[in-house]
Amino acid sequence: MxxxxxxxxxxxxxxxxxxxxxxxxxLLGSFSKDFVSFGQFTTSKYVSAYTDPDFADILLNTVIFTVGSALHATLLALFLAYVNTRTDLPFKFIFKIISIIPMMIPHILFSASWVLLLNPSNGILNRLFMSLFETRDALFNVYSLKGMILVEGLLDLPIAYLIIAPAMSAFDVSLEESSKVCGASNWRTLFKVTLPVLRPAILASAILVIVRSLASFAVPSVIGMPGRIYVLSTHIYRNISSGFAADYGLAAAIGLSALGASITLIYIYRYLTAESGKFVTISSRGFKPTLIKLQKGKYPLLVIVGILSFVLILLPVIVLFYISMLPYSMPPSARAFSLMSxxxxxxxxxxxxxxxxxxxxxxxxxxxxxxxxxxxxxxxxxxxxxxxxxxxxxxxxxxxxxxxxxxxxxxxxxxxxxxxxxxxxxxxxxxxxxxxxxxxxxxxxxxxxxxxxxxxxxxxxxxxxxxxxxxxxxxxxxxxxxxxxxxxxxxxxxxxxxxxxxxxxxxxxxxxxxxxxxxxxxxxxxxxxxxxxxxxxxxxxxxxxxxxxxxxxxxxxxxxx
Structure with missing residues (x-):
């Protein structure tokens, strides 16, 4: 052609x-003193980067943030994938769509909406909690590592779901049935049969979320920086946004560390997805997935998934529209509605x-x-x-x-x-x-x-x-x-x-x-x-x-x- x-x-x-x-x-910039001295070899930027007394804390924050976000997103994705593919929960087709919709909401807006809900001074949920229980202590301080992990995990949920759900829907339930026939309990079957077979997909999703969390800037900048919690991405940003004191050479040296870690994780991810062929459970002998009947647990679980869907999709948009109509953030009240414009x-x-x-x-x-x-x-x-x-x-x-x-x-x-x-x-x-x-x-x-x-x-x-x-x-x-x-x-x-x-x-x-x-x-x-x-x-x-x-x-x- x-x-x-x-x-x-x-x-x-x-x-x-x-x-x-x-x-x-x-790479060249990291060995240069500045833009003017580009090409003049120096290792001073690496020395400055790795001898910075704050660097160890920043590195620890990054590890906690990325691993915590991966655990949060992967566990939520595992739960939603199981409910959507393996049970007779009503309205599953809606929840399947909802599980991936957060990809369509810009991350900076999602982060901002949670600041408006849970910032310790005037967050809507915190103010409602303090009024209801007559306390001065906020329910949750979003300007923390826990807040960053909460929001980043919700944002990365679709990535984990799109990896785990196909693997779970293709799982041959006859393996679980054989385990139960041999006398194993549901919990033993889950940990000895189901999760080991799904291990490549679970690990792959966790690693990919770690990569995306490492690259994340919206959550660390909107939530982390006001709380003086820095990770590698915001540490780099701090070095290039200081006006006349901006140091792009130092940012390049730090950036290479993040780049090397990210590339390594991607190769591990590709290895795990390539190895997934060893865990094939569907063959030419025929396969028909069966659904688990929830019985009495159907509607309580429907409420739980519905609340999670509301938190993921509707709440951020509702909060943004509500605050856009007010002169400043405040909980819903007659006065708040009277001030809308x-x-x-x-x-x-x-x-x-x-x-x-x-x-x-x-x-x-x-x-x-x-x-x-x-x-x-x-x-x-x-x-x-x-x-x-x-x-x-x-x-x-x-x-x-x-x-x-x-x-x-x-x-x-x-x-x-x-x-x-x-x-x-x-x-x-x-x-x-x-x-x-x-x-x-x-x-x-x-x-x-x-x-x-x-x-x-x-x-x-x-x-x-x-x-x-x-x-x-x-x-x-x-x-x-x-x-x-x-x-x-x-x-x-x-x-x-x-x-x-x-x-x-x-x-x-x-x-x-x-x-x-x-x-x-x-x-x-x-x-x-x-x-x-x-x-x-x-x-x-x-x-x-x-x-x-x-x-x-x-x-x-x-x-x-």
Missing amino acids: FKKPTLTTTLIIIVGFLTLCPVIML WNNWIDVLKDPISLLSLKNSLFLGVVGATLGTILSIFVSYVIVKIRTTASGLLESLSFLSFSFPGIVIGVGFMWFFVRTPLYGTLTALLIGYIATYLPYGIRPLSSAFIQIHSTLEESSRVCGGTPFYTLRRVIIPLLIPGIVSGWILMASMFLRELTLSVVLSRPGTEVLAVQILRFAEDGLWGRLSALGIIMIFISSLLVILAAVLGKKFSKLEVVDR
């Missing part, structure tokens, strides 16, 4: 630049920086997702249709960025862009976004290419079709569902992107997530909530668009002739 060596080589150069350039610049919304819509951030985010979302999807089409084609060593290298490069913490790669790109005219421009953000989120476009398109049999291309060539005619009239129409999925996914990621943006954005290139972070730092919770609802509305439109287009093309199939 294409001239394969040329196409593959070109893509390796492009993707290699996007993936490796920030890493190389990060649209003033925060009006202030946001009149604020030139907020409007500029909205415009910039829409531009990056639409243009960036389009360019990223086009690149993903060609990369996916080479990965799936061209089986060579070079295409294998391209695949590895394409998915390597998935393990890169956004703020670390942002520092690497900063070292590159500061020496070019692209510094402080939307183009720099555009390149950074595509480099970071390219795997999100490649994954659905690779799946779509797998469904297209090579005989379709061969038939077009036999009939005299040129390579680009075949692409336009044969391949692209069959790829439309994958293209739509990839575009929507990338656009959603671009609209809510924060970690890379806090490093690369400058006055004039503000985006929505950065402006929301500024509102949080300034304590402007009403404006934050109003702008956040606008952000959720735009993201929801994209999700609805994906659902409509997905339904339209749901009957599209490729038949292997």
Whole structure:
């Protein structure tokens, strides 16, 4: 179809630049004194980083935060996956959707909503608790490691669920039945049969959540920093956001530590998913999953899952809308409802920086997702249709960025862009976004290419079709569902992107997530909530668009002739 060596080589150069350039610049920057002295070798930044008396505490906080979040998310995912796949709980189809919806809520807004609920001074739930029990002690201080773990675990729940649920739904319950026939109790069967078989999926989900928690910036910045609790991501941010005292060399040295840990964990994750074949429980002898009848426990469990769903989905959005209508945070009361107005919304819509951030985010979302999807089409084609060593290298490069913490790669790109005219421009953000989120476009398109049999291309060539005619009239129409999925996914990621943006954005290139972070730092919770609802509305439109287009093309199939 294409001239394969040329196409593959070109893509390796492009993707290699996007993936490796920030890493190389990060490495070089960590051995440089500053931007002006770039290339002058020094190890002083590593000495400063690892001899900092606060570094041990920061490292310990990071370990507790990431491992705690992984345990929280994995246990919740295990519970929801079991309920949704193995029991006769009513309305399961709703709860399956709810289990993954938190992915669609921008992390900074989810974090802000929990600050509004549980901050110790005027959090809505804390104030209600203190009024109800006539105490001055808050129910829960969200500005703590426990608060960070609570919120990050809820945010990472969909990742763990999407790994554990398929493994649990494919579990052959005859193994459990055999255990019970041999006299084992339900608990013994659970710990001796069910969990050991699901171990690869459980460990893989936990490791992936650790990677995402290590890269997390929204929760540590909105919840951790006000409580003076720093992890690696916010420690890096603190070193680059200190005005004239910003130290990008020190940030690069610290960032390499986080990058090395993240890459190591991703390789462990890939090893575990590769090893999962040893735990196959469905074979050609036939398989029919059976549901566990909850009987009297059905409706109490339904209430528990319903409350969890309310906390995950409705509560954050309700709180944001409620606070957006008030001059300041306060519990619901007759006085609170009498003070409601649209003033925060009006202030946001009149604020030139907020409007500029909205415009910039829409531009990056639409243009960036389009360019990223086009690149993903060609990369996916080479990965799936061209089986060579070079295409294998391209695949590895394409998915390597998935393990890169956004703020670390942002520092690497900063070292590159500061020496070019692209510094402080939307183009720099555009390149950074595509480099970071390219795997999100490649994954659905690779799946779509797998469904297209090579005989379709061969038939077009036999009939005299040129390579680009075949692409336009044969391949692209069959790829439309994958293209739509990839575009929507990338656009959603671009609209809510924060970690890379806090490093690369400058006055004039503000985006929505950065402006929301500024509102949080300034304590402007009403404006934050109003702008956040606008952000959720735009993201929801994209999700609805994906659902409509997905339904339209749901009957599209490729038949292997």
